[in-house]
Amino acid sequence: MTSLAGKRIVLGVSGGIAAYKAVEICRRLMDEGAHVIPVLTKGATRFVGRTTFDALASERVQMSLFDEDDPIPHTTLGQTADCVLVAPATARVIGAYAAGISSDLLTATLIATRAPVVVCPAMHTEMWEHPAVAHNIATLAERGVHIVGPESGRLAGGDEGAGRLSSPADVVAAVSRVLDVGEKRSDMAGLSVVVTAGGTREPIDPVRYIGNHSSGKQGYAFAEEAAGRGASVTIVTTVDRPGPLGATVASGVTVVRVDTAEEMAAATADAAKDADVVIMAAAVADFRPVDPAGVKLKKRDGVPAIELEPTPDILASLGASKPEGQILIGFAAETCDVADNAAAKLNGKGADYIVANDVTAESAGFAHDTNEVLVLASDGRAHSVGLRSKRQVAQAVLDLVVADRDGRADVR
Ligand code: PMT
Helix, strand or coil, rough: CCCCCCEEEEEEECCCCCCCCCHHHHHHHCCCCEEEEEEEEECCHHCHHHHHHHHCCCCCCCCCCCCCCCCCCHHHHHHHHEEEEEECCCCCCCCCCHCCCCHHHHHHHHHHHHHHEEEEECHHHHHHCCHHHHHHHHHHHHCCCCECCCEEEEEECCCCEEECCCCCCHHHHHHHHHHCCCCCCCCCCCEEEEEEECCCCCCCCCCEEEEECCCCHHHHHHHHHHCCCCCCEEECCCCCCCCCCCCCCCCCCEECCCCHHHHHHHHHHHHHCCCCCCCCCEEECCEEEEECCCCCCCCHHCCCCCEEECCHHHHHHHHCCCCCCCCEEEEECCCCHHHHHHHHHHHHHHHEEEEECCCCCEEEECCEEEEEEEEEEECCCEEEEEEEEHHCCCCCCHHHHHHHHHHCCCCC
């Protein structure tokens, strides 16, 4: 395969034990036809020799900001790269990149490039979970840097936890996806998927409503990921387009615009009748004014007493009438006791999965480009997805759905 043929990839390697896996990543990139330029930090050379990369890559290893042939190697590298990949990325490199500090050739190249950047963190669990590292990762993700991994598993020293570098195959696949040259996934071809997105608006009067902070980004990310994998998608949404995710809605997505919970309930019930997968990412208001005013309420008439009533619980009624084989995914937006509250929603609403987000966590939940979720399945499995782009969250959840369908006899 030569899916990366002609692509100039700067392979940044920083100083962690996982640097030895960068050799395999380099080889795989070369096998895919990429032109690989290795940039090693001083720390990286404590773990793996530059001769190895010299022998495998398209060009010799570069390490210095000062070069006799090229007075500005970081600018040349940054400007000519199709992608800058950092694998492994240590806490130091991540911190320097997030802070805009260029202390060596790798960090200078990261700051000098406009090419897409893929960062693959690898470090011990204590470091990965340190608030400073979490903050730096969130900053990079918000800026559009693609974060791949880390995975959980056995780490150097024998202990277990999150922080292991993603596998070389996953890293190379991520680069292909970012450059949009990878093999297109089609594991949802033939499936019909319904997604809800955005916050409903329950009118108080013609100019005011009860609403919430949902931007629709998470719902659209699901719609686009499912469509990208071949599904035919209907999105029932209160927002036309949540902006930063891209200029157009993916082809294969039918958009149904609604405003209120009542409208969303009707449109979703209709679309879900024949759906294989239903994803309730919308933030539906739980209450609405019983009797919205026909004209704008006036301040001079005093503070209005607004009587509220419950809205239809869309997820619960879909759960109660779910066709056999359909996979129903609810969300839970929580501010405390996330796992317990999500488990209660999973049991109470007849869903197959609940995707729980702590909407008070940094860079997660409402309106952010990133999210961090705990996925609970009705058979007791739990799967946590660390902070990453909403598209990557959608990808991780849909991976579970596809695996679930592949393993089930009763699917349609
Ligand atoms: O849109 P973004 O800005 O990208 O933000 C994403 C998000 C935070 C909105 C999303 O990730 C999310 O958590 N969506 C669910 C928000 C919510 O309403 O959660 P809830 O815990 O109140 O509701 C639980 C589930 O029941 C949800 O699937 C909801 O769609 C559904 N529900 C709620 C009330 C109701 N009347 N009918 C419903 O179907």
